[in-house]
Amino acid sequence: MGDYLIRVLPKKFNFRAFGVCLTQAVDEARRLQNLSPVATAALGRALAGVALLSADLKFGKVFMQIKGDGPLKEILAEANHEGHLRGLVRNPQVDLPPKNKKLPVGLAVGQKGFINIIRDYGLKEPYQGSIALVSGEIAEDLAYYLTVSEQVPSACALGVLVDVDGKVLQAGGYLIQKLPEATEEEISYLEEKLRNYPPLTTQLQAGKSIEEILTELLGEIEILEKRALYYKCTCSLERVEETLLALGEKELTEVLAEGIPLMVTCNFCQKAYEVPIERVKELLKYLREKDHA
């Protein structure tokens, strides 16, 4: 069974829920970017987070940026309506030893900083919001963001289990959100349930599926939609050239002066693009004509 995302309605409660299993996608990110265990756990949680947020998308993409004062520096993660995921950490080799058998994601991300979410539905202006980090553990930060910034009370758990050799054994997450009709009793019930529920990684390690976990938390559930997920980059030569154009005339002139083809490597998937010198010339010509038009 490959990676997937589910959209769920509990039968007895006025909540909605989303679940994600993305072990293969996180392992693919680890392999492509040669991520350390703690970087794998951090990026895996961020990818699980954006995947959960993408569940509502009919079109477009969700983008998450986490910038903290920890050694990972920055995490970017993206999910689109086709179930394509990609992401990166600025400092992929940061290696912090486990604390109480847990990879210290909060330490690697840092407690000071912000989480920024962009929902781009492909129409008008993208919706954007940003909030200060609570713990750098990502699930807590995302739940706080959704509750405060988007004003939808939310509970979130994200878990990545990394093997001793660095490979990803399990990666998953869930998000439970209050519907307007939810009563105080329902909310108290769920809060109590979540307080006493074992950590997500423990449950995943025990071999439970995300459906089973959501059923344990919410009782009988109806799965409204199930969507496959893949680690898939959206880079292309065209995008690389757009980036080059964005550098501007001065930078491109310097590239040209060096007289060698330009090699650009995508940070998300490590694909290398070669831009021949003739093409750099054409791009520069285009920029100059545009500037003087």
Ligand code: ZN
């Ligand atoms: Zn790429």
